[in-house]
Amino acid sequence: MNIYFYIIRRMAYMIPILLGVCLVIFFLFNVVAPDPAMIMLGKHATAKQILEVRKELGLDRPWFSQYLDIVKSSFTFDFGRSWSTKQEIVDMIKNGAIPSLTVAIPAFIIATILSIVISMFVAFYRGSLLDKMTVFVCVALMSLSSLAYILFGQWFFAFKLGWFEISGYEPVFPQIISYVALPVIIWVILEVGPDVRFYRTVVLDEVYQDYVRTARSKGLSEKVILFKHILKNAMIPIITSIIIQIPFLILGALLLESFFGIPGLGGITLNAINSSDFPVIKAMTVLSAVAFIIFSVITDVMYTLVDPRIRLK
Amino acid sequence: MKNLALMLFVISLIGGTFTSCSKKEIEKVKTLHLYVSTQVKGMDPIFADDRYSSNEVGRVYEGLLEYHYLMRPYTLVPNLAEKLPEVSKDGLTYTFSIKKGVLFHDDKCFPNGTGRELIAEDFVYSLKRLADPKLQSSGWWILDGKIKGLNEWREKNTGKPSVDYAEEVEGLKALDRYNLQFKLTRPYPQFLYALAMSFAFAVPREAVEHYGPAFLNHPVGTGAFILPEFKQTNKIVYVKNTKFRNKTYPTDASDELKNLLEDAGKPLPLVDKIEVEIVIESQPAWLNFQKGNSDYMGVPKDNFASAIQGNTLSDDLKAKGIELIVEPSLDVTYVAFNHDSELFKNKKLRQAMYLAQDIVKQNELFYNNTGLPAESIVPPGISGHIKMYKNPFRGPDLEKAKKLLAEAGYPEGKGLPEITYDCPSSTVSRQIGEHFKQEMAKVGINIKVVQNPWPELQSKVQKRTIMTYGMAWGADYPDAENFLQLLYGPNRSPGPNGSGYNNPEFNQLYKSSSMMQDSPERTALYEKMYRIAAEDVPMMYGVHRQSYVVKHGWLRNYISTDFEVGQAQYLNVDQEKKKSLIGKL
Numbered sequence: 101m102n103i104y105f106y107i108i109r110r111m112a113y114m115i116p117i118l119l120g121v122c123l124v125i126f127f128l129f130n131v132v133a134p135d136p137a138m139i140m141l142g143k144h145a146t147a148k149q150i151l152e153v154r155k156e157l158g159l160d161r162p163w164f165s166q167y168l169d170i171v172k173s174s175f176t177f178d179f180g181r182s183w184s185t186k187q188e189i190v191d192m193i194k195n196g197a198i199p200s201l202t203v204a205i206p207a208f209i210i211a212t213i214l215s216i217v218i219s220m221f222v223a224f225y226r227g228s229l230l231d232k233m234t235v236f237v238c239v240a241l242m243s244l245s246s247l248a249y250i251l252f253g254q255w256f257f258a259f260k261l262g263w264f265e266i267s268g269y270e271p272v273f274p275q276i277i278s279y280v281a282l283p284v285i286i287w288v289i290l291e292v293g294p295d296v297r298f299y300r301t302v303v304l305d306e307v308y309q310d311y312v313r314t315a316r317s318k319g320l321s322e323k324v325i326l327f328k329h330i331l332k333n334a335m336i337p338i339i340t341s342i343i344i345q346i347p348f349l350i351l352g353a354l355l356l357e358s359f360f361g362i363p364g365l366g367g368i369t370l371n372a373i374n375s376s377d378f379p380v381i382k383a384m385t386v387l388s389a390v391a392f393i394i395f396s397v398i399t400d401v402m403y404t405l406v407d408p409r410i411r412l413k
Numbered sequence: 414m415k416n417l418a419l420m421l422f423v424i425s426l427i428g429g430t431f432t433s434c435s436k437k438e439i440e441k442v443k444t445l446h447l448y449v450s451t452q453v454k455g456m457d458p459i460f461a462d463d464r465y466s467s468n469e470v471g472r473v474y475e476g477l478l479e480y481h482y483l484m485r486p487y488t489l490v491p492n493l494a495e496k497l498p499e500v501s502k503d504g505l506t507y508t509f510s511i512k513k514g515v516l517f518h519d520d521k522c523f524p525n526g527t528g529r530e531l532i533a534e535d536f537v538y539s540l541k542r543l544a545d546p547k548l549q550s551s552g553w554w555i556l557d558g559k560i561k562g563l564n565e566w567r568e569k570n571t572g573k574p575s576v577d578y579a580e581e582v583e584g585l586k587a588l589d590r591y592n593l594q595f596k597l598t599r600p601y602p603q604f605l606y607a608l609a610m611s612f613a614f615a616v617p618r619e620a621v622e623h624y625g626p627a628f629l630n631h632p633v634g635t636g637a638f639i640l641p642e643f644k645q646t647n648k649i650v651y652v653k654n655t656k657f658r659n660k661t662y663p664t665d666a667s668d669e670l671k672n673l674l675e676d677a678g679k680p681l682p683l684v685d686k687i688e689v690e691i692v693i694e695s696q697p698a699w700l701n702f703q704k705g706n707s708d709y710m711g712v713p714k715d716n717f718a719s720a721i722q723g724n725t726l727s728d729d730l731k732a733k734g735i736e737l738i739v740e741p742s743l744d745v746t747y748v749a750f751n752h753d754s755e756l757f758k759n760k761k762l763r764q765a766m767y768l769a770q771d772i773v774k775q776n777e778l779f780y781n782n783t784g785l786p787a788e789s790i791v792p793p794g795i796s797g798h799i800k801m802y803k804n805p806f807r808g809p810d811l812e813k814a815k816k817l818l819a820e821a822g823y824p825e826g827k828g829l830p831e832i833t834y835d836c837p838s839s840t841v842s843r844q845i846g847e848h849f850k851q852e853m854a855k856v857g858i859n860i861k862v863v864q865n866p867w868p869e870l871q872s873k874v875q876k877r878t879i880m881t882y883g884m885a886w887g888a889d890y891p892d893a894e895n896f897l898q899l900l901y902g903p904n905r906s907p908g909p910n911g912s913g914y915n916n917p918e919f920n921q922l923y924k925s926s927s928m929m930q931d932s933p934e935r936t937a938l939y940e941k942m943y944r945i946a947a948e949d950v951p952m953m954y955g956v957h958r959q960s961y962v963v964k965h966g967w968l969r970n971y972i973s974t975d976f977e978v979g980q981a982q983y984l985n986v987d988q989e990k991k992k993s994l995i996g997k998l
Binding site for chain 1: 452454455457460546547549551553554557571572626627629630644645646647648690691692693694696697698700701703704706866867869871872875907908909
């Protein structure tokens with residue numbers, strides 16, 4: 101199948117998926133969520149004012165009309181204003197995306213490269229003490245809560261040693277480094293443990309395949325086998341794992357952003373959840389659904405590039 | 414290992430270099446470093462409905478009146494008003510003269526970008542905005558039903574495509590360029606307090622029309638500080654308004670605050686810049702304070718034990734030049750009953766539950782013993798609170814509680830259904846709920862703790878699908894009426910009376926007092942209501958909390974107050990002292 105046709109077809113699948121997402125959002129809005137008028141008006145609300153706000157928000161209209169509004173906003177990306185901050189949600193997302201990505205992109209790239217390198221390395225020395233120690237360290241890293249890393253890192257490296265700012269964000273180079281370096285390091289530590297374990301397993305799965313035995317019997321060196329043959333074959337699950345993480349990068353890291361005062365999308369989402377700010381929650385849900393669909397298409401396309409045996413259907 | 418050490422060295426070098434760079438830049442001008450623990454809701458006065466947002470709004474905007482910075486009990490003084498208003502004998506007409514020559518901040522919304530003079534019409538416009546049905550301000554309650562013709566104007570414009578600001582409202586008139594008159598529908602002695610709230614601050618029509626919905630990000634006020642643009646981010650930076658009118662630091666003070674007169678008579682504001690950091694989590698906020706990155710902050714609950722020993726500051730913090738300020742807050746925590754429920758119409762049951770509750774223990778466990786156990790609804794510090802009053806039903810007295818429970822028809826809790834206790838979803842609220850459950854179990858009452866996100870709890874209270882719930886109320890203004898209204902029958906939810914308590918005697922007293930100006934007669938009525946609110950046990954009172962604030966030695970003129978709006982203009986930073994103290998941190 102033509103790759104462009106495949107992409108168009110997959111993108112068309114987005115429509116029913118988004119309609120489903122809208123239905124879930126609608127259900128959350130109308131059944132689970134508290135009355136938005138009460139949220140907006142606060143402790144001195146009167147019954148009359150609640151009715152007025154409900155009218156103003158269009159909550160007195162038939163349900164299908166309200167559902168269509170959600171569908172429309174999901175396709176046009178016009179999410180209106182936040183109930184809590186009264187800001188344009190699109191502007192909030194634009195303002196929050198860069199700080200989130202400032203932390204997420206370097207952390208993600210460093211963690212991914214480091215994890216692949218370490219996993220190849222320990223796979224090369226599989227069964228050795230080094231391999232066992234690495235697995236042990238990975239499990240140890242994964243056993244600690246992310247909060248423990250954040251609290252300790254902030255107290256020790258930023259407060260005691262003064263290597264970094266404790267919290268905050270300055271969108272100016274080079275000051276930005278002192279604000280984002282520590283959250284990036286913590287992100288990398290949090291990511292490396294599970295990634296190394298996963299990539300190591302993927303590589304080891306390949307190590308015992310017939311083609312590796314054939315390559316060895318042909319007299320190829322272990323390095324060539326590892327980096328030329330095994331790595332190429334192990335790339336499919338690695339790519340899946342990497343690309344599928346990208347939508348979550350855009351949405352930011354809730355705890356890291358909250359503790360380090362990074363004004364990113366994670367913090368925006370967290371605030372929206374705490375204050376039941378449904379237009380923002382709706383926007384973030386739609387955004388993540390769209391990002392997820394787009395990146396799963398990219399994953400499929402990447403498969404064909406990495407492994408020509410795969411055909412798009 | 415060598416590589417690891419090298420990597421750490423490089424990281425420390427990079428981080429350390431840029432850390433010190435940023436600090437040097439910050440300290441060039443006299444700067445106040447503040448912190449807030451929640452997101453700020455923009456800079457439109459009519460939407461500033463929480464303490465944090467109204468504090469930010471109050472740096473840029475001003476109202477007719479403000480609280481005297483150094484007077485206790487809280488006293489209203491003129492701010493943009495020339496003097497306190499003339500009030501007619503019937504208490505229905507208030508006439509204000511406003512100060513001449515007050516300028517709005519320079520902004521591109523004005524011709525040539527130069528701020529124009531504030532006039533009486535600006536208040537008419539600003540208060541109409543508060544009533545605008547299209548905007549649906551959460552601050553409308555301060556004027557709702559109080560100004561002649563304003564509700565009718567709002568009604569008339571509801572549902573219309575555009576709101577007619579040109580239409581005159583009988584009770585809200587600019588008599589001329591500098592004179593303003595309010596006509597009230599009924600005597601409303603708290604009206605002046607309402608005018609001191611940020612909802613009633615003056616905004617220029619040009620800015621609202623120029624920026625449209627984005628006005629909340631482009632504050633244009635008359636205040637001591639200018640914020641060129643508000644961005645929903647983690648830092649708000651204000652600069653001094655160099656055209657600020659000739660307003661000076663107070664020269665008189667209450668006896669206990671006379672030590673804060675060092676800057677008396679100096680022109681305001683006293684600093685050149687304010688940097689407000691938004692730090693949601695308490696650990697980074699506390700660490701930042703200890704590093705000198707913020708000038709003062711409330712002591713976080715989790716750091717209380719290490720920071721405060723006995724009732725004084727730890728030696729470690731004292732050695733760093735940090736000072737502790739303890740002030741009672743005008744608030745009350747409580748567990749309310751849903752009075753719509755037949756179960757809680759049984760007064761003896763309510764009294765028994767209150768007697769079973771150990772507030773002293775709760776204060777020790779959850780407030781680090783810093784709260785003042787409450788005897789009734791009105792906190793100390795405002796008239797209507799009865800000093801030394803002891804509520805006969807305040808626990809713990811398990812024997813008496815059991816006796817009353819039996820008299821209520823539920824001996825040892827037999828026959829009593831499970832009672833739900835709804836609370837917010839924070840850890841501390843849950844812990845308080847679990848403690849309440851244990852206390853009630855001692856007399857045989859079975860409690861189920863239900864946690865809710867805050868809006869959900871609000872919704873349950875307003876829809877009255879609740880049995881008991883834990884909450885707190887902080888003063889909007891320093892008048893007992895603001896607390897007593899929680900028990901006034903006609904205020905039942907969705908009004909502020911969430912419990913639905915409805916006692917005709919209490920209602921009558923409240924209605925009579927609400928017409929009276931501050932006087933010994935009114936205080937006597939407040940005290941009667943205080944006793945009813947105590948002995949009828951419409952709710953189980955918890956504590957009146959106290960604020961424990963730590964500040965650095967270089968910060969001058971700071972006092973802990975319940976009404977912080979506009980406080981920043983009075984604060985000063987002793988740069989020399991800061992240089993010497995910062996080295997100790």
